[in-house]
Amino acid sequence: MITQAAPLRAGVIGLGVGEKLAEAVRAHPHAELRTLCDFDPAKRAEVSTRFPGVPVVADADAVLEDPAIDLVCIASHDNFHSAQTLRALAAGKHVFVEKPFVLDEAEAIQVRDALLQRPGLRLSSNLILRRCPRFLDLRRRIRAGELGRLFHLEGDYNYGRLHKILEGWRGRMANYSAVHGGGVHMADLLMWLSGERVLEVTAWGNAIASAGSGFRNLDLVMALLRFEHGAVGKLGVNFGCVYPHFHKLELYGTEGTFSNRREHALLYRSRDPAQLPEQLTGAYPGTHKGELLANFIDSLHGLASPDVSEADVFDSLSVCLAIERSVHTGQPVRVDYLWEGRP
Numbered sequence: 001m002i003t004q005a006a007p008l009r010a011g012v013i014g015l016g017v018g019e020k021l022a023e024a025v026r027a028h029p030h031a032e033l034r035t036l037c038d039f040d041p042a043k044r045a046e047v048s049t050r051f052p053g054v055p056v057v058a059d060a061d062a063v064l065e066d067p068a069i070d071l072v073c074i075a076s077h078d079n080f081h082s083a084q085t086l087r088a089l090a091a092g093k094h095v096f097v098e099k100p101f102v103l104d105e106a107e108a109i110q111v112r113d114a115l116l117q118r119p120g121l122r123l124s125s126n127l128i129l130r131r132c133p134r135f136l137d138l139r140r141r142i143r144a145g146e147l148g149r150l151f152h153l154e155g156d157y158n159y160g161r162l163h164k165i166l167e168g169w170r171g172r173m174a175n176y177s178a179v180h181g182g183g184v185h186m187a188d189l190l191m192w193l194s195g196e197r198v199l200e201v202t203a204w205g206n207a208i209a210s211a212g213s214g215f216r217n218l219d220l221v222m223a224l225l226r227f228e229h230g231a232v233g234k235l236g237v238n239f240g241c242v243y244p245h246f247h248k249l250e251l252y253g254t255e256g257t258f259s260n261r262r263e264h265a266l267l268y269r270s271r272d273p274a275q276l277p278e279q280l281t282g283a284y285p286g287t288h289k290g291e292l293l294a295n296f297i298d299s300l301h302g303l304a305s306p307d308v309s310e311a312d313v314f315d316s317l318s319v320c321l322a323i324e325r326s327v328h329t330g331q332p333v334r335v336d337y338l339w340e341g342r343p
């Protein structure tokens with residue numbers, strides 16, 4: 001049992017975005033950064049200069065097996081996430097794992113069952129768009145009724161970084177999924193904003209933008225969504241677009257329409273072309289990648305509730321699994337919520 005007096009001892013595996021997680025642990029008043037890990041010697045050498053006094057190890061076992069670590073932050077490549085999560089849970093550690101926390105349904109069920117066997121342990125994931133000030137403002141406005149009743153929601157993850165799936169580890173993975181890697185952010189965002197779950201999806205995809213590159217998976221997936229209270233939507237994952245990284249978001253309600261733009265968002269309250277939309281100037285993306293981890297640490301100390309619960313982590317993954325299944329079967333697929341009915 002972690003008490004507020006005792007700092008939570010954390011290790012971080014993978015020091016790309018994981019370095020941001022390490023910064024968040026180091027900055028947290030109730031946490032201690034115990035170990036950093038990366039299997040790339042150049043990365044270890046580079047990052048160690050920024051974390052003087054913190055051991056930087058090559059082997060993830062040194063984190064996963066250290067009895068003096070309470071929390072494992074996993075920011076390794078996607079194909080290691082589920083095994084490292086399972087090992088951390090088996091060793092009695094809480095887990096903050098980058099998305100996607102698993103690659104398929106079988107892995108998700110293993111993680112779910114491991115969590116259910118250890119009710120004292122918590123898991124969260126870095127669904128960081130929940131901390132974007134502009135989207136937090138939008139969510140407050142939706143809750144206050146400013147958009148009326150939502151009836152159509154569109155979210156596109158315009159990755160705009162084709163090189164990352166052609167050249168890096170994403171391109172080398174046999175089963176890298178753009179839906180799990182990027183679409184999960186939009187699935188979570190649409191459900192978190194609307195407060196509605198997706199019941200059913202129908203999706204198509206292609207790999208035209210990466211054709212001839214050696215990338216073995218779809219770089220473009222478009223899914224139509226049916227929400228539980230009648231709204232419909234579209235979720236797009238567009239890894240090959242000639243477009244700077246951007247979360248395209250359009251929400252249509254009976255009283256207003258939200259449209260995200262890079263500099264500011266627009267909120268239309270009228271159908272009259274003479275009425276200019278309101279400019280919403282909240283920061284976008286405006287987040288530090290370690291913010292949700294800081295909140296998770298707070299929650300482990302009983303100082304806050306987690307912004308991203310286990311149910312949230314499994315719900316967004318469940319939508320992505322349905323999208324993947326629809327693309328590959330060519331059929332509409334009902335979402336099977338893997339955390340349904342769990343605490």
Ligand SMILES: NC(=O)c1ccc[n+]([C@@H]2O[C@H](COP(=O)([O-])OP(=O)(O)OC[C@H]3O[C@@H](n4cnc5c(N)ncnc54)[C@H](O)[C@@H]3O)[C@@H](O)[C@H]2O)c1
Pocket residue numbers: 013014015016017018037038039040043058059060075076077078080098099100126127128169181289
């Ligand atoms: N939540 C977000 O907004 C966000 C943003 C970027 C990346 N990510 C996720 O973070 C993860 C890492 O992505 P990245 O962009 O930081 O990649 P990266 O390649 O920049 O960094 C990953 C680092 O982890 C190391 N590593 C990988 N597997 C390891 C293992 N098993 N043991 C030890 N070291 C290991 C690599 O050597 C590398 O230095 C991915 O799952 C990605 O989806 C999430």
